[in-house]
Amino acid sequence: MTIPDATLDGAGAPTVPPNGAGAAPGTGRPDTPAPVRDRIRLRYTKLGKIRFTSHRDVARMWERALRRSGMPVAWSEGFSPHPLLSFGLALPTGCESRAEYLDIRLDPAERPGRRPGAAEPAGGLPGILSGLLPEGIEVQAVGPVPDGAGSLQQDVTSCNWELEVLGVAAQELATRIEQLLDAPSVVIRRQRKGRQVEDDLRPSVLALAPIEVAAGPGPRGDGALPLRAELATHPRGVRPGELLEGLGTDLVLVRACRTHQWIERDGARTEPLASSGTEPGNGAPHAQERAS
Amino acid sequence: MESLWPRIEPLLWGVAKPARYIGGEQGARSALRRPCDVAWLLIYPDTYEIGLPNQGLQILYEILNDRPDAVAERSYAPWLDMEAAMREAGIPLFSVENHFAARAFDVLAFNLSAELVYTNLLNLVDLAGMPVRSAGRDAGDPLVVAGGHCTFNPEPLADFVDAFVLGDGEEVVSEMNEAIGHWLAGPPASRERHDLLGALAALEGVYVPSLYVPRYDADGRLLATEPVDDTVPAVVEKRTVADLAEWPYPTHQLVPLTEVVHDRLNVEVFRGCTRGCRFCQAGMITRPVRERPGDQVRQMVADGLEWSGYDEVALTSLSTADFSGIEDTVRDIIEDPRHGERVSVSLPSLRVDAFTVGTAAQIQRVRRTGLTFAPEGGTWRMRQVINKLIREEDLYSAVDAAFSQGWRRVKLYFMIGLPTELDEDVLGIAELGKRCVEIGRRYHRSVTVVCSVGGFVPKPHTPFQWFGQDTVAELRRKVVLLRDAGRGARGLTIRWHDPEASAAEGIASRGDRRIGAVIERVWRAGGTFQEWSEHFDLGLWEEALIAEGLTLNQTVYRHRDQDEALPWDHISAGLHRDFLWDDWREAIAEKGVEDCRWTPCYDCGACTGFGVEHVVASAVPPAGGSQGTGQDLALGGRVPVRFVTAGATGEGDPR
Numbered sequence: 001m002t003i004p005d006a007t008l009d010g011a012g013a014p015t016v017p018p019n020g021a022g023a024a025p026g027t028g029r030p031d032t033p034a035p036v037r038d039r040i041r042l043r044y045t046k047l048g049k050i051r052f053t054s055h056r057d058v059a060r061m062w063e064r065a066l067r068r069s070g071m072p073v074a075w076s077e078g079f080s081p082h083p084l085l086s087f088g089l090a091l092p093t094g095c096e097s098r099a100e101y102l103d104i105r106l107d108p109a110e111r112p113g114r115r116p117g118a119a120e121p122a123g124g125l126p127g128i129l130s131g132l133l134p135e136g137i138e139v140q141a142v143g144p145v146p147d148g149a150g151s152l153q154q155d156v157t158s159c160n161w162e163l164e165v166l167g168v169a170a171q172e173l174a175t176r177i178e179q180l181l182d183a184p185s186v187v188i189r190r191q192r193k194g195r196q197v198e199d200d201l202r203p204s205v206l207a208l209a210p211i212e213v214a215a216g217p218g219p220r221g222d223g224a225l226p227l228r229a230e231l232a233t234h235p236r237g238v239r240p241g242e243l244l245e246g247l248g249t250d251l252v253l254v255r256a257c258r259t260h261q262w263i264e265r266d267g268a269r270t271e272p273l274a275s276s277g278t279e280p281g282n283g284a285p286h287a288q289e290r291a292s
Numbered sequence: 293m294e295s296l297w298p299r300i301e302p303l304l305w306g307v308a309k310p311a312r313y314i315g316g317e318q319g320a321r322s323a324l325r326r327p328c329d330v331a332w333l334l335i336y337p338d339t340y341e342i343g344l345p346n347q348g349l350q351i352l353y354e355i356l357n358d359r360p361d362a363v364a365e366r367s368y369a370p371w372l373d374m375e376a377a378m379r380e381a382g383i384p385l386f387s388v389e390n391h392f393a394a395r396a397f398d399v400l401a402f403n404l405s406a407e408l409v410y411t412n413l414l415n416l417v418d419l420a421g422m423p424v425r426s427a428g429r430d431a432g433d434p435l436v437v438a439g440g441h442c443t444f445n446p447e448p449l450a451d452f453v454d455a456f457v458l459g460d461g462e463e464v465v466s467e468m469n470e471a472i473g474h475w476l477a478g479p480p481a482s483r484e485r486h487d488l489l490g491a492l493a494a495l496e497g498v499y500v501p502s503l504y505v506p507r508y509d510a511d512g513r514l515l516a517t518e519p520v521d522d523t524v525p526a527v528v529e530k531r532t533v534a535d536l537a538e539w540p541y542p543t544h545q546l547v548p549l550t551e552v553v554h555d556r557l558n559v560e561v562f563r564g565c566t567r568g569c570r571f572c573q574a575g576m577i578t579r580p581v582r583e584r585p586g587d588q589v590r591q592m593v594a595d596g597l598e599w600s601g602y603d604e605v606a607l608t609s610l611s612t613a614d615f616s617g618i619e620d621t622v623r624d625i626i627e628d629p630r631h632g633e634r635v636s637v638s639l640p641s642l643r644v645d646a647f648t649v650g651t652a653a654q655i656q657r658v659r660r661t662g663l664t665f666a667p668e669g670g671t672w673r674m675r676q677v678i679n680k681l682i683r684e685e686d687l688y689s690a691v692d693a694a695f696s697q698g699w700r701r702v703k704l705y706f707m708i709g710l711p712t713e714l715d716e717d718v719l720g721i722a723e724l725g726k727r728c729v730e731i732g733r734r735y736h737r738s739v740t741v742v743c744s745v746g747g748f749v750p751k752p753h754t755p756f757q758w759f760g761q762d763t764v765a766e767l768r769r770k771v772v773l774l775r776d777a778g779r780g781a782r783g784l785t786i787r788w789h790d791p792e793a794s795a796a797e798g799i800a801s802r803g804d805r806r807i808g809a810v811i812e813r814v815w816r817a818g819g820t821f822q823e824w825s826e827h828f829d830l831g832l833w834e835e836a837l838i839a840e841g842l843t844l845n846q847t848v849y850r851h852r853d854q855d856e857a858l859p860w861d862h863i864s865a866g867l868h869r870d871f872l873w874d875d876w877r878e879a880i881a882e883k884g885v886e887d888c889r890w891t892p893c894y895d896c897g898a899c900t901g902f903g904v905e906h907v908v909a910s911a912v913p914p915a916g917g918s919q920g921t922g923q924d925l926a927l928g929g930r931v932p933v934r935f936v937t938a939g940a941t942g943e944g945d946p947r
Contacts, residue, residue: 049297050549052310057550064547064601081634094305132601134316134549254302 038074039145040104041152042129043273046097047257050136055090058137062087062102065132074107088152088261088272089159092239097258099159101152101272103145141273152272157264158206158232163240164224164255168248173225174210176247181208186246201246204238206230224254230262293325296383297391303377311550312340313374315366315388318547318600321357322365322389330473332356332364333387333397333434337404337412338823340368340388344546345554347608348440349403351541352465362469365389365397369412372821375419385419394420398472399435402453404442407800408793408822411815413438414452424812426454426502431483435472443499444530444577445752447517447859448800448807450501454485455492457499458863459530459577460563462539464497471495493524497531500524504862506805512841514804517862529864530577534904536563536584540592547600556604556638557596561589561621564898565610566888566906567643570679570879571668571707573751574610576872577865579898581889582907586621593625597635604636612639614889616910640664643682663694666705670720672929673882677712679875681884683928687724688731695732701740702728708770709748709762709794711879718770721745722777722786729783742785745774747794749801752860753867755875760851761798763844764830767791792830796822798848799833804859807847810836868897 046058053061063083066073073083084105091097126139133139149155165173180186186201207230231238240256262269304310315322325331334353336343343349349366356364365387370378378384385394394400400420402413414424422433429436438449439457446456457464475488493500503524507515519526533539545557562583565575584592593605605625609615622637643666667682669675675682694702706721725743732739747767750756762770771788778786799807813836814822821827837843852858854873861869871894878885888894889908899905 049314049316052304052314053549054311057311060551061549066601067603068598068601075634094310134318136316253305 038106038108040106041143041145041273042102042104042126042139043141044100044102044130044133044137044139046091046095046100046137048096048136050134051094051096054093055087058091058100059085059087061134061137065129066104068132069128071104072107074105086151086153089156089233089237091258092241092256095240095256095258099258099260099271101156101261103152143273152261155263155265156233156261156272158230158262159237159258160260160262161229161231161240161243162211162226162255162257162259163229163244163253164226165244165247165251166222166224166254167251168225170210170213170225173227173247173251177208177210177227180205180246188242188245190242190245199236199242201238201242204232204236205243205246206232208243222254293390293392293396295391296386296393299381299383300378300386300391303374303381303383307373307377308371309341309550312368313370313388314549315391316549317344319542319544320366320389320546321353321363323357323363324390325363328361328473328477330362330399330469330476331397332362332399332401332469333367333394334364335367335385335394335400335402335416337369337402337409337416338406338821339371340548341550341552343368343403344548344552345558346403346405347542347558347560348405348461350546351539352401352439352461353546354542354544355462355465356469359466359469361473365392367394367416369409369416369821370419372827375415375820378419384421385416395422395434397434398476399437399468402436402438402440404438404440404449406823407442407448407797408828410442410449410800410811411819411822413449414812414815415820417452418815424815425451427451429454429485431480431485435488437468441574441577444573444863444865445802445860446499446501446863447506447805448803448811450504450805451808452812453501454489455498455500457531458497458528459865460533461531462533462541464495464531467495468492468498490523496529499528499863501805506859514857514859516857517805517859519862527862527864529901530866532580532866532898532902532904533563533582535907536560536582537588540584540588543592543595544599545596547602554606556606557593557600557602558606558608559589559592559596560584560609561607561612561615562609562907564906565614567611567614568679568875568885568887569668570677570755570875571710571748571751572610573754576754576867578610579866579896580904580906582904583616583909586617586909589621590624590628594628594630597631603634604638606638606640608640611643613643616908663699663701664703664705665690667724668705668707669710669717670706670722670724671717674710674713674717674720676882676884676928677879678707678710679879679884681928684930685928688727691728692731695735695739700732700736700738701742702732703742703744704728706743706745707748708745708774708788709767711756711759712882713762713770715770715773718773719777722774722781722784725778725784725786726781729781732783739783740785741783742787743778745771745786745788747789747791749794749797751801752858752863753865753872755872755879757802757858757872758852758854758856758876761794761848762791763849764791764795767794790825790828793822793825793828795844795848796828796830796833799837799844802859803847806840806842809840810842813839864901866896866898866901868895871896 062085066083075081075083086103088101091100125142129139183202187198188201189196189198209228211226211228213226229243231243241253244251244253261272263272300313304313334349336346336349353364353366356362366389367385367387386392387394400417417424417436423429426436435454436452437455437457438453439461443456443458446453471491472488475483475491489500489502492498493503503520504517505520506517509515548555562581564578564581566579566581567575569575589607597605607615607621612618615621625631625637626635667675667687668680669678672684691702704725708718721743725741728741729739732741747762750759750761768791771791774786778784799810810833814832817832819829819832834844837847875885885894889906890912
């Protein structure tokens with residue numbers, strides 16, 4: 001299978017956004033040559049059973065899927081050449097996500113022209129790649145990487161999370177959240193290279209609030225309490241498990257889902273790839289259902 | 293059947309590598325069972341990472357799932373943390389596809405590729421919620437069957453496994469499916485397990501141990517293992533697929549979501565081997581040689597790469613360099629425009645005598661992984677005894693070819709504890725390693741040669757089946773000898789396997805039915821995952837032997853006599869006992885024999901007994917090569933002149 005660069009248009013028409021650094025010229029005008037973009041950015045989900053695979057596992061899935069797609073991915077030079085893929089912040093094994101990002105460098109020399117009369121694959125590039133990826137990984141949007149953008153790891157400043165916890169009643173959880181937010185510092189201990197280190201969690205907690213639910217056993221019937229958090233990624237990405245430790249060691253994290261990644265620059269907050277028709281906050285319910 | 297997933301899911305947060313338990317591989321089949329289907333659970337009794345790539349299991353998985361009257365799912369041994377969590381939560385062994393309980397299947401089919409997994413088999417049957425002993429199970433329990441190389445001595449597991457399958461499974465698995473389906477179609481109330489076992493025993497290649505009894509003399513020596521009645525054959529013969537071309541499986545190799553061993557496309561290029569290495573059970577029990585047609589290999593590689601997205605393919609067999617036209621095949625794969633330019637080909641089990649500069653140049657074009665050769669013996673004398681007739685010259689040429697083509701790291705496999713072994717044979721390993729380092733230095737400033745040394749365990753159905761295995765103490769002494777000889781040699785690394793693990797493997801390898809109780813004791817004492825050095829404990833095995841009134845000396849270290857009954861005498865891999873005994877005498881006389889693919893037949897029995905023949909595309913042996921190639925073996929031990937000063941051990945003298 002070959003992916004003509006026209007698929008960037010095909011998929012890009014609805015999804016390539018004006019993205020801070022200016023609208024990509026040529027989008028929406030599929031008859032003119034596509035702009036030469038050497039880097040494209042994808043947003044994808046990691047939902048359901050597949051959340052128990054690791055960040056490295058996901059990287060390998062992508063390498064295989066891209067090889068099967070025939071996309072002209074650029075390769076590094078040297079003794080051990082590898083495809084030039086750049087993943088964003090690692091998602092802890094076991095966490096779900098509706099906002100994972102991947103930058104792919106394309107090989108300009110290898111970009112095939114559009115075959116005359118070639119049928120546009122349904123769903124464009126996201127549809128093709130989703131079909132080649134395992135259940136639960138669904139590509140939701142694609143677009144060019146804005147000019148001057150750095151790597152995802154450098155640029156992303158915070159992430160939104162939806163968490164579900166067990167261990168305390170809703171009232172108690174609300175109290176603890178307030179206490180955490182009011183505290184000047186919240187010291188947690190974590191293992192780093194086999195040594196215990198202490199960290200102040202508080203500066204990294206940008207927002208934290210319970211999600212109101214009707215009384216009862218909760219959405220999944222296990223009585224877990226949902227809450228929403230925004231956690232900073234610099235100087236170090238805080239993991240949901242660490243936040244939970246700050247709320248009390250008697251809490252058990254049963255579900256965690258990254259819902260957004262944010263880039264804050266000069267006071268303005270944007271997503272690495274602006275949202276398309278589906279609002280990521282609502283998720284892709286069909287994908288979730290299919291994968292779990 | 294009800295999925296256990298909602299109960300499994302909460303456990304996965306707290307265990308290592310949870311992706312082992314989620315299934316979802318590309319190529320996984322998860323059709324729900326229809327009423328007339330026989331439901332199989334194919335189980336590899338080691339971790340997911342080790343078990344998933346197993347080709348035998350994947351072949352049967354496809355064949356069964358392609359049948360209109362069968363479904364097959366898979367399971368692997370949960371790691372200790374997961375097993376503890378499952379037992380605490382009351383969750384039984386489950387399939388990875390639909391997360392169904394093992395007991396909901398009709399058949400639990402185990403793959404046995406190594407003896408040290410035997411305790412895991414018991415553990416998994418127990419984890420499934422069934423009595424571990426066959427006698428304790430009834431018509432409501434799934435049938436427990438096992439296949440794989442270890443079944444050629446099934447006796448140690450005879451009390452736990454209902455039926456063993458000997459040899460190639462492609463055809464017999466369908467025959468079993470029909471027999472089981474027929475039995476299941478009967479009214480449940482009148483189903484007798486005995487009837488099903490009788491029907492299975494009537495199939496060629498299926499051994500039902502409960503229909504055979506061992507007889508011992510007053511001193512506890514085995515006299516014979518005999519059928520209980522005349523409805524079953526006195527000797528059960530293995531199954532052999534005559535033409536590999538009819539079985540291009542797996543067609544859709546499973547692509548795992550998480551890292552496993554051999555994480556690449558694997559295409560089997562031939563089955564069987566007639567090099568005749570006397571220590572090698574695989575080479576003896578899988579005869580004759582059946583090559584896959586070259587065009588089919590190329591097609592399977594092309595289809596497999598496109599399907600999987602892998603960029604590496606391994607051409608598998610017991611000795612891939614012997615495949616007819618191997619260099620052309622490798623070149624065609626690498627140059628095939630369908631694969632782009634980044635496909636690498638790996639050739640496991642390379643014989644040094646067939647490894648040429650041409651092969652080296654082909655496989656290094658894309659990626660340089662480590663190269664491994666297996667001379668097995670440190671001296672030419674030793675290699676004549678084991679019939680691995682690699683001349684010193686061939687070995688150094690292969691290593692030279694590798695280093696000259698850019699490799700900097702070469703690994704060499706050896707065994708110690710071989711029959712007739714002298715200390716100079718052991719020391720020869722270090723000498724040989726040093727010379728290889730010296731060759732490498734001619735091309736690179738810094739090279740590594742790793743000599744990996746394992747203790748030899750005699751295997752059933754080989755000429756060495758009569759040999760008394762070296763004791764742990766003796767193997768240790770030889771390891772120290774070798775370690776000291778290699779000390780301080782720049783570029784040379786010597787590694788060795790635990791001699792105690794060789795002893796435990798020896799117990800299971802040639803044990804008789806009484807070893808079953810030993811295995812059960814080891815399992816009950818917590819001895820699972822004995823293949824894993826961090827969990828292996830010879831103490832458990834020794835205690836179990838004592839409790840059963842047995843000794844290591846009796847089961848492992850003792851030489852067997854020519855007329856002694858062996859526990860696997862009623863199991864046939866087609867090989868005549870006379871052939872094996874004569875070959876054993878030849879070994880002691882330090883005489884090698886040539887490869888019968890290209891030279892006259894020795895009448896080992898494998899072809900004639902089954903009415904099959906070697907399927908070999910090329911009538912000429914591969915380039916290089918020492919067996920059956922008309923090379924002069926008289927000077928096989930001659931060390932090339934350039935090395936004579938390097939090591940004056942005397943082994944270079946022509947014998």
